[in-house]
Amino acid sequence: MTLTKTEKPETQTTAPPSDWQAAYNSVIRFLGSVRLAVTLLSLTALTVLIGAWCPQESQVGQQKVIDQFGEQFAQVLINAGISDIFHSVWFLVLIGFLTVSLVAASFQRVFPKLILLRKPPIFLKKAAIEKLPISQSLILPVSKNQAMSLLAQKLKKKFYKVYLQESQLAGEQGKFGRLAPSVTHVGLLSLLCGVTITSWTGFSGFQPVRLGDSLSFADSEHSKLWIGKLPNWRVKVEKTEREDYPSGDPKQWYSDLVVIDSQGKPVKRQQISVNNPLTYDGVDIYQSSWGLDTVALTFNDHKQELELRPMGKLYAAFLPLGSGTILIFSARNQTAPLRVFGKTPNWQAPKLLAEISPNQAKDFGSVKIQFNKVVPVTGLQYKCDPALPLTYTAFGFIMLGVLLASVPYRQVWAQAQDLDVNGKAACQLVFGGTSYKAKQAFEKDLQKIAAEIEEALAQEAQSTKIDDQKNDPENEGNIALCPTSN
Amino acid sequence: MSDLQLALTNTAGISSVMSFWVFVGSNAFKRWQPLMIKIATFVMAVGFIALSMAIVGRGIEANRFPLANLYEALLWFAWATTGAYLFLAKSYGVHQLGWLASMTAALFFIYGSWLPQSQHEISPLVPALVSYWRQIHVPPLICSYAMFFLAGLSGFCQLWASGRILSVWSCIAALALAATAIALGTFTDTNTFVLQGMFVFGSLAGVLGAAKSLKKIDEKKADQKRAELFDEVAYRAITIGFPLLTIGIITGGLWANHAWGTYWSWDPKESMALVTWLSYAAYIHLRVHRECKAESLSLVTICGLLLTLLTFLGFNSLGFGGLHSYGKFK
Numbered sequence A: 001m002t003l004t005k006t007e008k009p010e011t012q013t014t015a016p017p018s019d020w021q022a023a024y025n026s027v028i029r030f031l032g033s034v035r036l037a038v039t040l041l042s043l044t045a046l047t048v049l050i051g052a053w054c055p056q057e058s059q060v061g062q063q064k065v066i067d068q069f070g071e072q073f074a075q076v077l078i079n080a081g082i083s084d085i086f087h088s089v090w091f092l093v094l095i096g097f098l099t100v101s102l103v104a105a106s107f108q109r110v111f112p113k114l115i116l117l118r119k120p121p122i123f124l125k126k127a128a129i130e131k132l133p134i135s136q137s138l139i140l141p142v143s144k145n146q147a148m149s150l151l152a153q154k155l156k157k158k159f160y161k162v163y164l165q166e167s168q169l170a171g172e173q174g175k176f177g178r179l180a181p182s183v184t185h186v187g188l189l190s191l192l193c194g195v196t197i198t199s200w201t202g203f204s205g206f207q208p209v210r211l212g213d214s215l216s217f218a219d220s221e222h223s224k225l226w227i228g229k230l231p232n233w234r235v236k237v238e239k240t241e242r243e244d245y246p247s248g249d250p251k252q253w254y255s256d257l258v259v260i261d262s263q264g265k266p267v268k269r270q271q272i273s274v275n276n277p278l279t280y281d282g283v284d285i286y287q288s289s290w291g292l293d294t295v296a297l298t299f300n301d302h303k304q305e306l307e308l309r310p311m312g313k314l315y316a317a318f319l320p321l322g323s324g325t326i327l328i329f330s331a332r333n334q335t336a337p338l339r340v341f342g343k344t345p346n347w348q349a350p351k352l353l354a355e356i357s358p359n360q361a362k363d364f365g366s367v368k369i370q371f372n373k374v375v376p377v378t379g380l381q382y383k384c385d386p387a388l389p390l391t392y393t394a395f396g397f398i399m400l401g402v403l404l405a406s407v408p409y410r411q412v413w414a415q416a417q418d419l420d421v422n423g424k425a426a427c428q429l430v431f432g433g434t435s436y437k438a439k440q441a442f443e444k445d446l447q448k449i450a451a452e453i454e455e456a457l458a459q460e461a462q463s464t465k466i467d468d469q470k471n472d473p474e475n476e477g478n479i480a481l482c483p484t485s486n
Numbered sequence B: 001m002s003d004l005q006l007a008l009t010n011t012a013g014i015s016s017v018m019s020f021w022v023f024v025g026s027n028a029f030k031r032w033q034p035l036m037i038k039i040a041t042f043v044m045a046v047g048f049i050a051l052s053m054a055i056v057g058r059g060i061e062a063n064r065f066p067l068a069n070l071y072e073a074l075l076w077f078a079w080a081t082t083g084a085y086l087f088l089a090k091s092y093g094v095h096q097l098g099w100l101a102s103m104t105a106a107l108f109f110i111y112g113s114w115l116p117q118s119q120h121e122i123s124p125l126v127p128a129l130v131s132y133w134r135q136i137h138v139p140p141l142i143c144s145y146a147m148f149f150l151a152g153l154s155g156f157c158q159l160w161a162s163g164r165i166l167s168v169w170s171c172i173a174a175l176a177l178a179a180t181a182i183a184l185g186t187f188t189d190t191n192t193f194v195l196q197g198m199f200v201f202g203s204l205a206g207v208l209g210a211a212k213s214l215k216k217i218d219e220k221k222a223d224q225k226r227a228e229l230f231d232e233v234a235y236r237a238i239t240i241g242f243p244l245l246t247i248g249i250i251t252g253g254l255w256a257n258h259a260w261g262t263y264w265s266w267d268p269k270e271s272m273a274l275v276t277w278l279s280y281a282a283y284i285h286l287r288v289h290r291e292c293k294a295e296s297l298s299l300v301t302i303c304g305l306l307l308t309l310l311t312f313l314g315f316n317s318l319g320f321g322g323l324h325s326y327g328k329f330k
Ligand code: HEM
Pocket: A031, A032, A033, A034, A036, A037, A038, A040, A041, A098, A099, A101, A102, A105, A106, A109, A110, A113, A180, A181, A184, A185, A188, A401, A402, A405, B281, B284, B285, B288
């Protein structure tokens, strides 16, 4: 309305701005609608399903896609973005829409309902109670007040919060279950915030680092929209070793790390192992793999490093000598002697020629081979995720929220009327309720309560018959009728 | 595996088959129905106790949490299905679900017993699985799968009770094709594309066919009250299964972050669990919306059942990769 105030006289302003307003309202309503939510959730599910089925380039590389589907079909998948679907524009747009719709729905429909939680329940009249999906009518041989307090008692035993007002009763159970949508949606919104912050500021990566070398963050991975900053410190590997089981299988890997700041000053030292990372300046550094990288040898006076490759539990380096003859060096770990094998075309299998301890040498005819050392390499995984506390909080909210959603919210109402049956106290008790979830279980509950009340009164009638004198009708008024709250 | 353990597991398997037949029989002899249902439920409860003991015994014998390979996962699944049915039957008295639940348990026992011996043996763990997170992460997932199975089976019952006989048959065909694909994938060398096609297109065709024939109602067979009951049981099972799945997925994320420094990596099985989660989130919203007919919701629970089957067993047997596979054993 304010937009058009200056332009036209009051009488004519109605059509165009209210159209705008109406269009705006209906867009907002559409964005927050459950129908859109269900559509988006289903589309996302379908997209993720395709992503689960097709090997993803970002995980296994393009070659795997080609191996699995053949050159031609793989090309189709790659061009369609299916082999990298979680980075596709389609997926981003979908998540964007999901976010918008989640925000719209949460603020329009989910959070406003929290107000309902604070409102005390209303009381219903007999006629309204009888129209409820579940209702009962009992004729009881007691006054209406007695009947009401008996019902209130039974309900409280079942964890209902009970409100009494004259001859009317209202009760509710599991009201905290109504927090479910709000808690879940707050969690989801926080998760989306967390993931967004992570993709703007977080980074991660993996680097194999040889003993004595340093880990730097230059090659780290981050998202396209990244606005973060890489650390200017580095991490030096001072020592790294493998601990074995007696069988020779690896038990644990250790690396002694030193954080060195931009001035070259060491600022933190720590030994890491699998499941025991180093944390500095918000970056976690994990021990993730381990191996032997090279073997340093001296042939007569010529120094040479040979690359080691894993061969089962051992590592081996190969030195071809021409005409099909190969020298093979096999290392078990950093301290064990190096075993030297020879293989010629005439020999069935490699023959063990010698074992050389570290810093020892052996003569092989004209060549003296000295074993200097093996150089281990430690696989360091690192990541920086500034939004992790937010993400973890979001996880907590989501778990709590969906747990709350399994709590059924139940309401009961009752009204009692005194009846006159041959001058004896009697009343009609009408009670009923609603439950959106677990209706039939609720119905059973109410039936059980009705049966229990009747039974209790029948027993009482038995005992009152025996000592009728004690039954003083004056006392009935003593049963408290003030609104009780659990 | 010790003899006692074997005996307990077999007791559980046999009682699931027995209770199945007694449940089925109870429909044929209306006069004896209440008694037969009592007997069937009792037999099922005996099987449940035996299976609980077998699982605990396995844990003690192996000196680790007894949930590390496919065979053990199947035992857990059968355990959760029977337990959840006994629980639901107690509060709802849904006996038609009884034969479906015991049949499911029995089929999973049979599937498990056909696995190669190496799966039955109690083997030590690969290093990646040695973590207390495993027992926090996996059981909720398996239990949620069981709840979703029961929800889907209630969906079948709901469709039947509302007179949608044709739709029921269409869904049964879908489920049968899916199960066949999984069995072929586990025990034979059938081409994976054939299997995947069988699963996916079978499911699609069956469910779409069922959706189309929702309008065909056999009024004689319809029983509105019972249809409502099954609708409610399905919803109840999902409101229990959904939090379990949520907890399973999130604790998996926490484990991964603890072990590898990233809580989500789009691993196929992870993604598949997310698909299932999103689908049931859609179901819950359809439900809160209150505009969807109960029959359509039942179809959603059946789609959910197929997705759960795909997540639980399909991935291994239909040739999807990833870190979470139970390993090949062909
Ligand atoms: C596109 C995004 C979404 C939109 C627009 C949306 C919208 C809504 C709306 C309007 C409600 C009803 C609130 C009420 O009437 O009390 C609701 C409830 C709920 N939503 Fe969402 N939602 C979205 C995504 C999700 C997701 C991904 C989850 C995952 C768990 C979720 C979990 C819930 C739960 C647990 C409830 C409560 C259900 C109950 O009370 O039984 N929502 N949502």
